Amino acid sequence: MKVISHYSETESKQFDGEVVKGVNGRVVIGQKDNALNFCMRIFTIAPEGYTPRHSHAWEHEILVHSGSGQVWQDGKWVDVRPGAVIFVPGNEEHQLRNSSAADFVFACVIPKGAPEL
């Protein structure tokens, strides 16, 4: 069993570019743990930050952990808060962004075979 006291203790990767801003991501459970069926990542989006608007073959299962943000659902922004759950089926366009002055944090689980980060 692996217990991480807090996700922030783990190595992270920063994403900033043309289509992504202020996103910090980390694999907390993945292939290196011999977790072969699915992978848990934790993302932190800084104020005014956003993930890319894109789609891909694999699904996302998301739990909002802290902060306030929005998810792009069928052409509109929908508010989400801690305790919100989002299921993004494969090949569906999606994007998340921070809508507050604090960090927006969520877990995002993906199936094996998808790029972990």
Place this chain on the structure above:
Amino acid sequence: MKVISHYSETESKQFDGEVVKGVNGRVVIGQKDNALNFCMRIFTIAPEGYTPRHSHAWEHEILVHSGSGQVWQDGKWVDVRPGAVIFVPGNEEHQLRNSSAADFVFACVIPKGAPEL
């Protein structure tokens, strides 16, 4: 895409018995959503409550969402708090319990084929 404003809005099932106490569980993303690779459940353990101490073939990927609790790891209790991450490989003994006066809430993801709840 499915967006649940807060997990508490979804149907839940109460578990109380000889080996489990004060546990409320819900499938927030599962087979009924056509999520065929893995399933997200949210569990709420009431004060003084606990899950069964058991093992099974499938793994758990857990994120502590709120409250304070403990996980049984290799023969001892380990404190966990919001933001803690636990990976329980298949066939490893595990148990979670509340160690506070407030609800202890965590997400627990399992692979397809395992019983959803």
